[in-house]
Amino acid sequence: MEYVKVTFPTRRRVYIDEEANGYTNRVLRVDAGTHRFDLGEGDSYRPRSRTVTVKDTSPEKPKRIAFRRKKA
């Protein structure tokens, strides 16, 4: 089992490989390997998606995947 924490200034849905998988700023479980993360529809965040290989994590040290607000 691997762990990620997708961060964003507010609470948003997290999509892993195009499937809803919990919310931002929480530790989420994922199987090891390369996954695509995004925050769903809308053009309010950047980058639009991040593809990350997740391995060697723990609940205490999850892989951090950061998204930021899109600049106006």
Added chain:
Amino acid sequence: MRLAALGCALLLAACATLAPNPPLAKYEPKAGYDFERLQRGAENTDELFVILAFSGGGTRAAALAYGVLEALRDTPIEWRGRRRALLDEVDVISSISGGSFPAAYYALRGRQIFEEFPERFLYRPVQSELVRQAFSPANWFKLLGSDYGRSDLAAEYYHREVFGGASYADVIARGTRPFVILNATDMTTGAQFPFIQDQFDPMCADLAGVPVARAAAASSAFPGGLTALTFRNYAGTCGYRHPAWVELALKDHGSRVNMRRTARAENRVALADPGRPYLHLTDGGVADNIGLRGPLAALTSVNHPWSVLRMMNERRIQKLVVIVVNAANSPATRRDQSASVPSLVDTVTAAATVPLDNYSFETLELLRSTVAELNHEPGALRIELYPVEVAFEYLQPAEERAWFKNLPTSFELPRETVDRLRAAGRRLLAEDPEFQKLLKTLRAQP
């Protein structure tokens, strides 16, 4: 005149075969027999998520699993302020071979199983009837054909005599959980082949048009005694495209970061190969004789058609119960009482069954280690896990255990044996320490 009549009868019999699985007109993700499309049912909550795995083992397995279903029906719980039967909380059933018969029947008929299934299947001399069918002149023409085998004949018998002519369209029409997954084995890839639409999508095939009996027959096509069943693969004809994770998992092949996930992606690609117009499915026990591999993948992967991990990320689950009903036997042998070289039959039987039993052992170990890993998660993530195991090896006293472990694998057992198996299922479930712990938290009262 008589000869002509016989000829006509044989020809008619030859034509009276089940149609091949139909193509899927247009691919739509998550359509057809899909977990998320099923209603939970008024008495079912996601917070208490219950998975049953029914092993193979002929009527021995079917009766043991049926006994567990009876016990769950008779187990009252109090959950979320309401009383109900624990059976109403069952969300998924994954089954193999003999265990696929009660599973499929429950998918089709719900609680009617308790009125109908014993006489329709458990007490029936199914094996004798199958043998009689195979030797009937009416079936000779069919059995001479290269694209028709003994399992096709068995499927027709189950279709007529056990499942009342039902297809997956009838299961879909019921529209409620549990999501029942009958498992066979793809002979070419060696991969487990679950009868759900997600598996049929890459083949551009429509599970709705498949008789439930054919799925049960494929799941229980014990190699040697029964033949593999052939399914049509229409890959490339319906606009199917792989889910996003498949490409990513394929690219991980070189780094070997998660070979289980990569192998699942490769199996999906193999199903979608237009150069493979037929699939040959054999007994589900060849890939996994306890039906637990699918649930384990659901527990550990977000890339699964009914990912429990995804539901856990969504915080939909508080208590997760996995009940494994394992009817594995272990017949006594006098082999080691003699210096004689074991016979060919003895050796081949051992070669066929020993790896299967060892794999089942490792699969159960994988469940235990997965539970241990999840139990070590910190408080914010943690859910309550209850791995329950119903197996003859936990029976006491030893003489009784030996009696059950010596039962043969057959589709025909004496009525008294079936009744003892049903009772053993109830008793083993009630005595399991994890099950007792679960009931304590659910404040069940007799």
